[in-house]
Amino acid sequence: MKIIPEYNGIKWMLICFGVFLLAILVIGCIEQNNIDQGNISNQSEDEQIEQKEAPMPYAQTLDEGEEISKVKSSEQTVSTEPEHGLALSDMSVKITSQGHIATFQLYDTVASKELYEQLPLELDLTNFRDAQWMFYPPKKLNVTAQEAYHDGKKGELSYYGPWGDVFMLYEDFYAGDEMHRLGICITGINEIANMSGSMQIEKNELSQEEEETKMRISIQASGETTIYELNDGKAAKELYEQLPLTIDVEDYSNNEKIFYPPKKLDTTNTPMANAQFGTLAYYAPWGDVVMFYDRFGSAGGLYELGNVISGGEHIKNMSGTIQIKKV
Structure with missing residues (x-):
């Protein structure tokens, strides 16, 4: 009978043990990968749910002093369908609340004209995130992509289609969804923040002297x-x-x-x-x-x-x- 030396038995035991550890390691990696994929999937679903359930599209206030630098150049291609440029009209409106008055020059857009035609109005004001006062005109306004924007600036009069509200910004604000510009504050920009309760909005028609x-x-x-x-x-x-x-x-x-x-x-x-x-x-x-x-x-x-x-x-x-x- 051939006798196998004892050290060969130990050798085979070590090999088997090594294979066993390798198998455990492989199984562990596979399970961890499945867990990571599950977390990513759950996170994606949570984000989608959060996005759908978000009551308003506003995302964050702009950092103080934040600005975008662009170079003016004859070689620069500038779109003639601007994202942030609209011509002003002759329409001006005055908003009064609690003795505070602000006037706005409206842009030459369909939505601005539709708001103007509904005046005068007396409506309640609602504050949103300590950055804007909003109100709801009786009739919704028709907006276009040309008036859309995301980076709101203090003093802008704008419209949010899904809610049908017009709002006055008294702080710079970033909108995660599209807002639509209606006008720009020309007097009383610092009065907007002090408004509350109800307000009156009316046509600010110029007298002969003002003309x-x-x-x-x-x-x-x-x-x-x-x-x-x-x-x-x-x-x-x-x-x-x-x-x-x-x-x-x-x-x-x-x-x-x-x-x-x-x-x-x-x-x-x-x-x-x-x-x-x-x-x-x-x-x-x-x-x-x-x-x-x-x-x-x-x-x-x-x-x-x-x-x-x-x-x-x-x-x-x-x-x-x-x-x-x-x-």
Whole structure:
């Protein structure tokens, strides 16, 4: 009989034990992978449920001082269907609550006109997340993608379609879902936060005296005169206060003339520009005033100051030194 040495038996025992440990390790890895996949699946389901059950689409307040920097360049492609640029209309509304008054200039949109046509109204105010006061007009408004936005700014009057509420922002706010702009606060922006209870919203129609005090400026260049009517934004008012000016005009790109006022303009309560032929705008990053003689669209940091009311055909030919005066 052949005798197997004892050390061979120990060797085989160690091999078997090693195989057993390896099998346990493999099984453990498989089970852990299944657990991880289950957690991911459950997390995804929880997120979907949370999203569906979220009462409002607002996500978070913008960090103080947060801003997006964009470069103005002739090589930059700028959409003429802007996400954040709308032309202002002649419609203005006044909102009064607890003795606090704010006025808003409405944009030239269907939704803004539909709100305007429902006025005057007396409605209750509801606060949301210490950033806005909202109210519900009797009839819902028809909005389009052009008015949609996510990053709300203090002083904006906007509309949220799913709830049918109009709201005034008194703090910057980020919206996880799409809101739609209706207008911009032109006076009383710091009064909004102090409103509560009920409010009255009415058409803010100008009297004859107020009509006569509209800010208009003339720009003379090469013997021709171009006249602009300024809006009620703070930037437009600050430009108006610097007049008269004798200043050099420059070409930029193939659709605008620019000049640099001595003092930079404060863009608080100033609407973003959706530049068309005749738009007078201010590009905050550069500090230049822009006179458009062709369609441009919108760009980050481009604000509307006003629009041409006569002599727009002369903008393209402006050169050298120009004189800017109050009319």
